[in-house]
Amino acid sequence: MSPPPRAWQRMLSGRRLDLLDPSPLDIEIADIAHGLARVARWNGQTAGPHVFSVAQHSLLVEGVGRHLAPACTAAEGLELLLHDAPEYVVGDIISPLKAAIGDAYRGVEGRLLAAIRRRFGLPPPPPDLVRRVKRADRIAAHVEAVCLAGFSEAEASRYFGRAVALPEPVLALAAPWPTDAAQARFLDRFRALGGA
Secondary structure, eight states: OOOOOEEEEEEEEOOESSSSSSOOOGGHHHHHHHTTTTSSSGGOOOOOOOOOBBBHHHHHHHHHHHOOOOOOOOOHHHHHHTTTTHHHHHHHOOOOHHHHHHHHHHHHHHHHHHHHHHHHTTOOOHHHHHHHHHHHOOOOHHHHHHHEEEEEHHHHHHHHHHHHHHHHHHGGGGGGOOOHHHHHHHHHHHTTTOOO
């Protein structure tokens, strides 16, 4: 009888993260920042000299969320910033494929996100914060779709909702950066929000 398939990923920190039963003790912010800065949004089908990474998308979502709710707390900012953190180990699967895969993927992603929240002392978010994160994520996706992924405004509106006017400092987060810059800026923002 063959041994069960490996269900863990070794991180550069030396941690070994079990994807099916993740422990908060095996999660390091440096691994998250490193991974997210190297995962391409839109399967890499974006304009510009650099990949638009999930790390950068996370910063954009946090910026959009803070624009929508200027009184956003540091913990809410961390929830926005870390909303796609599981992708540091499972990658960014585009929405059409997520729908095809279904509950298996969502289960792995949900367990990883719960472990990440526990690792950084974040409680499960209340429904209003979940809605705010989803709204900020869709607004960011609209910006990315039009500015980077070749969508028309009408097409982006159909899939992600109508455009929202955003200030220039938030829109500037949608210009792709080199990997090392995305990683460093993600880590800096995490620390500025009080992440430990």
